[in-house]
Amino acid sequence: MNKITILIHCKDRPNIIATVTNFIAKNQGNIVYIDQFVDREQNEFFMRLESEFTENTFNTEDFKASFKLNLAKVFKMKWRIYSSESKPKMALFISKYDHCLYDILGRYNSGELNLEIPFIISNHKDLKPIADSFKIPFYHIPVTKDTREEAAKKQLSLLEEHGISFIVLARYMQIIPELLIDKFPNKIINIHHSFLPAFIGAKPYHSAYKRGVKIIGATSHYVTEELDGGPIIEQDVTRVTHAHSISDLIAKGRDLEKIVLANAIKLHAERKVMVYNNKTVIFS
Amino acid sequence: MNKITILIHCKDRPNIIATVTNFIAKNQGNIVYIDQFVDREQNEFFMRLESEFTENTFNTEDFKASFKLNLAKVFKMKWRIYSSESKPKMALFISKYDHCLYDILGRYNSGELNLEIPFIISNHKDLKPIADSFKIPFYHIPVTKDTREEAAKKQLSLLEEHGISFIVLARYMQIIPELLIDKFPNKIINIHHSFLPAFIGAKPYHSAYKRGVKIIGATSHYVTEELDGGPIIEQDVTRVTHAHSISDLIAKGRDLEKIVLANAIKLHAERKVMVYNNKTVIFS
Amino acid sequence: MNKITILIHCKDRPNIIATVTNFIAKNQGNIVYIDQFVDREQNEFFMRLESEFTENTFNTEDFKASFKLNLAKVFKMKWRIYSSESKPKMALFISKYDHCLYDILGRYNSGELNLEIPFIISNHKDLKPIADSFKIPFYHIPVTKDTREEAAKKQLSLLEEHGISFIVLARYMQIIPELLIDKFPNKIINIHHSFLPAFIGAKPYHSAYKRGVKIIGATSHYVTEELDGGPIIEQDVTRVTHAHSISDLIAKGRDLEKIVLANAIKLHAERKVMVYNNKTVIFS
């Protein structure tokens, strides 16, 4: 049996849902999940749909071609169709912090994440032993101001060689060059250690401490060229008091960062995120 | 323009979604919201759908008749169709606590609740001045052990006379007799001041204090014949510490009760709740 | 029996706690609550203490004089001593939004707030009927750009006449002139409808919607001359999704605003807040 996921985005107009569901029925498909959202202010239509096809004659490529011709062109859709058999391939970029790395690899090991991790890239060698203990290839690509472009090319070459679908910056702590952002639009996930848009940039826990906030947060977002300005995928917060020092905030924040990043990874890997106007639509 | 909301529940089988959306398209309807849920363990299918009909010739009763004949019978559906024009009518049952009453009437006054409140019933006269200040008719129906049945008949007569759709027990503190439960199945909303199923019955804050829990909660549920055992609509919680006395728990709990009950009322009034197997499906 | 609350702030140095507790013991006082906090980075010491005095000969003014001479001067303390008998007097400033007003007056009526509300001031007449139904004097003082100074003088005259301890801006929506801020330093409580420091200024829900955040918040803070920049007393947040419109955010935010403002009022009225470096120390 084949199972596919369809994501659709177009201008809203009557009968999109009926037309699409009808098209699937005609192709002997059975819809097992459907959810849609209309941004009434912008008049934008979004839909996520999962469908099963039991016929032996079903062919994903043929279906895609027919979908494109009969639906996508007519409704001027942006669309994506994924087979549930193809797991997305995720590249992990890390630096020296290990908490998100342990968390992601622990989940990966226990089968919680429906994806593959072909390799890990780091600008430092410190965490190689962790990659080794989880038996995941580790590439050390140092980055300095002068070598940023060169490093990006090495990274890109590895990403393309392994057919990587998306990148996760697990506290990578480096600016991502345009070269990579352009090749992976809305496919690079960062974890920022504040409740964005508060405390953009470096040392957000220090800023939060100074401002005397009573709640701190973490934000996972897609990387765009604007620093910490990309579409927000997931956020979470926790309470703090005057008695928490900066290092307490950092320790409490680590737990937030792990959970928020893990949730964003799951949403992306399960193809539940759509992006427009620098915002995300998240299907449940 | 007509706008209707359709709720469907039946055994899961292929093509329900396509068939229903197709039926609506043939009736010149435009689907503006669709959400569905399949309980795979029980093989039960649930759908909620909102559709607009712009044709002058559209008639809700004709549509219902056709829906029943062409869809409901074929798929053996339980179904409900509501016109968005008809607001549900809610009866408020209260006793001596005023916090939920103030909260509900404040929201009602500000237009936040899409419903009508034809009257308030209480077994005590204490809160009549509040009903008066919001200009809502107030009926005092005392209840004793001996008069419970008689009181229920008076209540029922008022409920029927005003065409009440559902009842809200805003800390009513009385057992609801079978007579009313049978007439309003999954249409009587209670607020219980604990995180059910913990601390069923009377004095849950006292029990929570005694057990030394670190979090207390409130639960809104439909009333069934099993005490505090009906389908849960909404829950929320808040942190407490060893330093909170029972009266602190009661004070903190009041804020929970208000919000949880208000949310449950909104979900019910907007026809977003379906019930099966003593559980709720809540559409967003 | 006399009960007093003592708040102390000074540079940290050895033996403050022992000296203070000893002083109270010598005055036949029994300490029933003590909590302290040291900001190690700034070397600042804060303490809150409640003590009971059963001797008939106890006199609060004498105690204050002795405290000043024997402790405050020696340790160069900023200090405040309150008798538990004197309830703080709170002035309510409102405009046209009624949700915080209903919430505060409902709590006031039920005895939840340990304070007095001598009067309500508004720049509009719209909410006078609510003040009337709770039997609280209502003063209509219109404010325009040209009359701001004059209005402030009228307000100040009322505040002084009634011996007001602190002011609560329950969605007052007007800039507070320096004149009032200077007379009530860290004694004017505002509720801002965002998770500060995100979305300072007007229309924060619109900004939150545009940025696509997944969590919205509300913040209660003391008013200083920097817009929305004063010491934060309390914050809370709630989840939102892409499917929430701006008006949904506003409705969800109202519930946050009510709870956050009510909590800030309680903390202030119970003398649990101390301010330094534009931050608050909140004793439990």
Place this chain on the structure above:
Amino acid sequence: MNKITILIHCKDRPNIIATVTNFIAKNQGNIVYIDQFVDREQNEFFMRLESEFTENTFNTEDFKASFKLNLAKVFKMKWRIYSSESKPKMALFISKYDHCLYDILGRYNSGELNLEIPFIISNHKDLKPIADSFKIPFYHIPVTKDTREEAAKKQLSLLEEHGISFIVLARYMQIIPELLIDKFPNKIINIHHSFLPAFIGAKPYHSAYKRGVKIIGATSHYVTEELDGGPIIEQDVTRVTHAHSISDLIAKGRDLEKIVLANAIKLHAERKVMVYNNKTVIFS
């Protein structure tokens, strides 16, 4: 410099705080933290105090002896005094679930936990490789119905040999025999995967699913002879919906279990927990 932590529990009566702080001042100690709690219903007094002693002549054992004679006997205190130099020794009991183990060892490795882990005990060999990769001795002690007593003796012998201060059951899944509970009263920390007292016993996620709750939780508590009935140290919760299957609840619950257990471990290791009447007092 010496730093000690003092925990005191006795019947409430006047002047305890002044007497204790005075005693410390006389011993040339400087109090750097003090917090107290009085259960007014039961008339029980609790205090936690940290004090620094800079004199070279300070001797912890002498101080303890003097404290016992001059304070503890007079006030009939239960008391404990810890030197900050002596880290508590924690034994980890595990079975086949690895998520809490990874989480604890990750935190341990990064220096977040102020304790030592001399060894890990498991009734299965499955997780030995994880213990190995963190270089912590691993003892495999199988447990069957018939060998429970014998296994407990082996465990006890290891615990005593290493001078273990407290035990953590990181999803150990076995009943702890009286023998161990008696030797480690309020020193065995369990993580239960429900919001206790709801869903006591086995398979709480299945029960939560069946009851249709909208929030699930996890609870860390001390082990007593009553199943899941011991004093609660920490709890946390997360929202779920009708669309979450049992395996979704289990996955979401794992994140709760990790955080709740880690917090309980930290509170215990930092000597911030006191127990009475089957409840905990948690100092901040």
